[in-house]
Amino acid sequence: MRHVFSVAIGPVGFRVGSDWRGPVAALDHLYASYPKPQDGIADFTVRLFADRPWRRVFRPKVMIGGDFVLPEAAPLSLAHGLLAAEMAMNLQMALGQRRYLLLHASAVERDGKALVMTGLSGAGKSTLAALLMARGWRLMGDEFALLDPATGLIHAFPRLISLKNEAIAVMQAAAPGGMFGPLLADTPKGAIRHLVPDARSVAAMLEPARAALILFPTFGHEAATREVAPSEVFVRLTQASTNYVALAERGFTALTRLVAETPARAIDYPDTESAIAQVEALWASL
Amino acid sequence: MGVAVDGYLLARALLDPASVASLDGAGWQALLTMARAELLSASLAHRLDGIAKPAAAQRFLDDAKASCHQGRLVALWEVEMARRALGDLGVPVVLLKGSAFIAAGLAAGQGRFVGDLDILVPRAELDRVEAALLGAGWEWVKPDPYDDAYYRRWMHELPPLIHRERDRMIDVHHTILPLTARPTPDAGALIADSVALPNGLRILNPNDMICHAAAHLFADGDMSGGMRNLWDIHCLVDDFGAAGLAERARRHGLASAVRRALRLAHALYDTPLPEGWTRSSGDDGLYLRRLTARDGWGRQTRPVTRLGFYVRSHWLRMPPLMLARHLWTKWRKGAG
Amino acid sequence: MATIYRAASPDSLIVVPVDLLTAIYHRASGQTHLMASPAPEILETLADAPLDAEALLAKLRADYDLLDADPAALIARLDELVETGLVERR
Numbered sequence: 001m002r003h004v005f006s007v008a009i010g011p012v013g014f015r016v017g018s019d020w021r022g023p024v025a026a027l028d029h030l031y032a033s034y035p036k037p038q039d040g041i042a043d044f045t046v047r048l049f050a051d052r053p054w055r056r057v058f059r060p061k062v063m064i065g066g067d068f069v070l071p072e073a074a075p076l077s078l079a080h081g082l083l084a085a086e087m088a089m090n091l092q093m094a095l096g097q098r099r100y101l102l103l104h105a106s107a108v109e110r111d112g113k114a115l116v117m118t119g120l121s122g123a124g125k126s127t128l129a130a131l132l133m134a135r136g137w138r139l140m141g142d143e144f145a146l147l148d149p150a151t152g153l154i155h156a157f158p159r160l161i162s163l164k165n166e167a168i169a170v171m172q173a174a175a176p177g178g179m180f181g182p183l184l185a186d187t188p189k190g191a192i193r194h195l196v197p198d199a200r201s202v203a204a205m206l207e208p209a210r211a212a213l214i215l216f217p218t219f220g221h222e223a224a225t226r227e228v229a230p231s232e233v234f235v236r237l238t239q240a241s242t243n244y245v246a247l248a249e250r251g252f253t254a255l256t257r258l259v260a261e262t263p264a265r266a267i268d269y270p271d272t273e274s275a276i277a278q279v280e281a282l283w284a285s286l
Numbered sequence: 287m288g289v290a291v292d293g294y295l296l297a298r299a300l301l302d303p304a305s306v307a308s309l310d311g312a313g314w315q316a317l318l319t320m321a322r323a324e325l326l327s328a329s330l331a332h333r334l335d336g337i338a339k340p341a342a343a344q345r346f347l348d349d350a351k352a353s354c355h356q357g358r359l360v361a362l363w364e365v366e367m368a369r370r371a372l373g374d375l376g377v378p379v380v381l382l383k384g385s386a387f388i389a390a391g392l393a394a395g396q397g398r399f400v401g402d403l404d405i406l407v408p409r410a411e412l413d414r415v416e417a418a419l420l421g422a423g424w425e426w427v428k429p430d431p432y433d434d435a436y437y438r439r440w441m442h443e444l445p446p447l448i449h450r451e452r453d454r455m456i457d458v459h460h461t462i463l464p465l466t467a468r469p470t471p472d473a474g475a476l477i478a479d480s481v482a483l484p485n486g487l488r489i490l491n492p493n494d495m496i497c498h499a500a501a502h503l504f505a506d507g508d509m510s511g512g513m514r515n516l517w518d519i520h521c522l523v524d525d526f527g528a529a530g531l532a533e534r535a536r537r538h539g540l541a542s543a544v545r546r547a548l549r550l551a552h553a554l555y556d557t558p559l560p561e562g563w564t565r566s567s568g569d570d571g572l573y574l575r576r577l578t579a580r581d582g583w584g585r586q587t588r589p590v591t592r593l594g595f596y597v598r599s600h601w602l603r604m605p606p607l608m609l610a611r612h613l614w615t616k617w618r619k620g621a622g
Numbered sequence: 623m624a625t626i627y628r629a630a631s632p633d634s635l636i637v638v639p640v641d642l643l644t645a646i647y648h649r650a651s652g653q654t655h656l657m658a659s660p661a662p663e664i665l666e667t668l669a670d671a672p673l674d675a676e677a678l679l680a681k682l683r684a685d686y687d688l689l690d691a692d693p694a695a696l697i698a699r700l701d702e703l704v705e706t707g708l709v710e711r712r
Contacts, residue, residue: 037342038340040315043342096349246353252647252654363651370707
């Protein structure tokens with residue numbers, strides 16, 4: 001592969017091989033402050049390739065390959081090459097991660113304790129995590145939180161924060177000094193822009209934290225808070241985990257323990273200011 | 287430099303675990319990625335147990351073992367559920383391939399990633415087996431009458447069944463090669479000479495397992511996954527030796543396939559060859575080239591060699607007239 | 623001869639109560655089940671020895687004070703447990 005990029009994100013090392021320079025240049029730039037994989041050996045390999053030699057140049061289509069792939073996945077345009085790389089790395093985690101139980105959740109940390117936010121796409125997990133980061137919380141991740149079955153601790157996986165549509169402007173206002181990636185217009189999910197986790201979050205990425213609150217945020221309703229019963233938390237977390245089944249017994253014991261030991265709340269929020277206020281209030285009350 | 291990054295890198299590590307001492311970071315990366323692509327990562331992990339290696343390589347291999355272990359669990363459960371569905375029929379049910387290796391605790395089962403469950407039953411009992419499986423929650427994958435008729439008439443197995451709750455497939459064979467293929471193994475002998483397991487299910491006897499693996503290495507496709515298949519054969523020969531293998535292979539019309547398979551396993555993994563067997567022959571080199579066509583990024587290489595094998599495999603499966611008719615009908619229906 | 627029901631051995635199960643429900647991990651299958659009464663109680667009762675439906679119903683009534691135990695409902699629960707593989711019919 002002509003162009004190669006590698007990075008360690010939390011405890012996981014990746015390498016990305018690409019037929020084009022563009023995506024690798026973007027990754028090099030945005031992940032410049034991150035370390036490289038330990039021993040120079042990546043846990044997962046991603047390939048961005050042209051399925052026909054002429055597709056490298058003429059109306060290039062980026063096919064996603066690597067250790068773990070989805071058959072018949074649609075290629076992306078070269079303009080969205082960075083997105084393809086991020087998606088591909090997520091896919092490796094979703095299909096291949098075996099050491100940590102993956103929670104489809106964002107996570108932030110304060111005073112050694114983690115706030116884990118989970119829910120359907122569009123619920124605002126990424127945006128809330130980014131806003132809390134701007135307010136001084138340490139960002140652990142916006143897409144996956146890693147649960148260590150051996151210790152019950154949450155490990156950080158701080159890849160580029162993926163902001164969509166309206167959230168882009170919100171974060172540009174909230175984090176004016178932040179490092180943003182290029183604006184990727186017209187993706188299948190609308191406009192996307194990546195925000196690099198701040199220096200503090202990157203520096204602390206190998207420090208785990210104990211989960212102190214599991215939050216289920218829902219956007220677009222009047223502000224409300226309710227407790228969530230452990231059985232509901234258990235079901236929602238298994239549904240939200242791509243590797244729960246693959247982790248077998250370790251996954252079960254890790255998740256039942258997390259659910260038994262961690263308070264859970266659901267919040268409805270009309271706007272992000274309200275959400276932040278609700279989060280801070282809940283956190284203070286624990 | 288001069289170190290080939292093709293399948294031989296993986297073969298050498300499996301054959302001689304101590305040889306990995308000379309690998310640098312890039313070498314390890316290539317080896318691990320290639321092993322994963324060839325579904326040999328867990329086998330490699332077991333072979334390299336106790337060998338000094340970088341921490342990141344150890345983690346990669348530990349993950350492979352964890353993956354394999356869970357897959358093994360799921361595969362053994364499918365075996366158990368098949369036993370519950372078929373155990374009272376009084377029909378011999380013979381486990382095939384990976385499921386057989388792990389159910390019987392064979393060396394070939396260590397580090398083996400197992401896919402669907404394959405079983406072999408007498409052709410005369412197919413209807414009863416089919417009915418029992420349907421009654422226990424399995425259902426057809428593709429309800430297409432043409433494909434169904436084709437399958438039942440010519441293939442060596444029932445059309446694929448999948449369990450409606452567990453979402454796992456079972457393939458019910460009545461012989462080990464398609465009825466349209468040239469070698470015609472002795473299905474009756476396979477079953478008659480099978481070996482019982484404590485749970486009442488059966489596995490092929492060792493020579494038949496080797497014959498089966500060899501048959502599929504060459505008849506099944508363009509030989510992708512061949513390194514893994516040959517590793518299975520290597521483990522079987524290591525476990526059981528090859529006494530009586532030549533004669534058994536002749537009985538199934540698989541002498542040529544078995545001899546070639548063992549020569550190739552010998553070339554890759556130093557599998558011991560029986561006395562008097564030729565070490566290498568004519569186009570073995572071409573086969574080895576195809577088998578080792580994998581690079582350090584996990585990609586399949588050598589496209590021209592691969593294409594040659596793909597065309598050849600269809601030729602083996604179906605007489606030309608039938609192939610033409612089959613493809614024409616599929617084209618007319620807009621399938622594929 | 624009445625059908626005998628046999629449950630997966632207690633060693634093969636990890637049972638964790640989660641508020642009103644019970645989470646059960648079945649080691650042999652790798653499957654996780656979230657169950658409501660009387661399923662966990664059925665599994666516990668059958669753990670001692672395999673039983674037919676009538677004997678099981680009697681034991682459940684005695685051990686767990688089930689007042690409105692309905693034989694048909696019990697058969698339905700047992701059928702569900704057989705589908706999951708946690709119970710086997712002999």
